[in-house]
Amino acid sequence: MPSHAIEARGLDVGYGSRPVLRGVDLAIPHPSVSVIMGPNGAGKTTLLKASLGLARILSGEIRVLGVPVPGRLEEVRRRVAYVPQKEEVSWGVPLRVIDVALMARLIKKGPPRRPTREDVDAAEEALEFVDMLWARDRCFKKLSGGQQQRVLIARALASKPELLLLDEPLSAVDAESRRKIAEVLARLRDEKGVGSVVVTHDVNPLAPIADYVALLSEGRLVAAGPLAAALTPENLRKIYGPVAKVVEVGGICYAIVGDAHR
């Protein structure tokens, strides 16, 4: 039975008792590269966090890879890997790239979390996959933003997940790194059957490879589906407001708000 990456029904999520996501019904295909878009505060991060049991599910249900959260949260956390917003990572800790790449894998192993040859091999293979093995022994905090982002993706990959949840992996990343990240996600889906759900403000770099998009606004799902079907001028104006200019490139509509492409 092909299960969905994330499947939500009547989902309300919050941090206290006030819901931040309201009545979300969603079925993200798997394995796919799927995009979650929406303005600041729409609840994109909250949807990823709810999938990982990091935000409170107030009502409705959510399944990840067919597994209910929070009922079988431990299984979800074992089979899924998370790439948080770079800003969530602390700069105070002097860690090497390889130490960062090992983290998720060793956490999932359980105590005592001593790395074996096999763990190090997996971490190196993941670094190679994102083209960062050359920086293996460099200090993580001295890398550029785009390089750090790729190391965080490698960290997730080294834990051999079936699904990646990525929060704004393309922000503050130059065009070349964006292209590389998009290529990594496409190869993961096509070669390894690993799906990704990507929160982003900029669908451009992912448009050629993405299968599915969900548009969120003010905690509600506005539209979801294949890109050409969901990214219509009406839907984009619904989430970015009537002032958004909409341009069509290659059959896909983009909203232009100020000078940023969405």
Added chain:
Amino acid sequence: MRVAIETILLAAVAGLLVSVSAGALGPLVVFRGLSFLVSAAAHAALGGAALALLLQSRLPWLDPTFGAAGMAVVVASVVGAAGRGGRSGESMEVAVGVSFAGSMSLTVLLMYWLPPEKLPLVWGYLVGDILLLSPVDLATIALTATLSLAAITAFYREFVYSSFDPVGSEAHGLRVGLYDWIMLTVIALSVSAMTKAVGAILVYALVVAPAGAAVRFARGPKHCMALAFLISAGSIAMGLLLSAIVNVSPSAIAGMVSAAFYLISLLRVE
């Protein structure tokens, strides 16, 4: 005042034990951006000791050490609870400040009721004296130094991971709240024990300054811990040596030396 050689040797052992805790734990508070937790725990120890001294009229067995340790654990738990549910950095920082002010207020309040002959015992926690340690004090410091080493050996990765990326670590299944609490409690217990030896103010200089200097040179967390240990031990050794020659407080010299190490480290441009 001439100090007996045995006193100096005893103080050197205490200093070495203090450095072990400082080396193991100082980098953790610096990584976590919680350096003031050290001051908060030290002042909580002060308040806890004052409370124990007051209760001694009813409970004669209640040593101030227990009061100090107990109150330090309370502070660690409050800080840990404040950090739950993401956004940990900022809310922990405020909890540290509130605990600091709260325990100082408690101390001032309690000193009003304490019999005057017991006041010097409370002041002892504020300024400390590494040359006036009882065997029980030394044993307490040895115990917490062992505890620090054991905790860092057992949970090195858990502590570092929770500091580097609490949200990501929890997402992959690490019980961040639990390890944070263990880390904070061990820090608080060790600081409360060290406070008796070096005083509530200087404990900051000996735990945080060496780690702050070390982190600027360190190639990794373990390297940072080793450097912090060396700086802390060196500062205390310098303090003891100078105090044997001229009549000065060894802790004061040690605090100034470690602060100097920190200032020198700032000259290094990355």
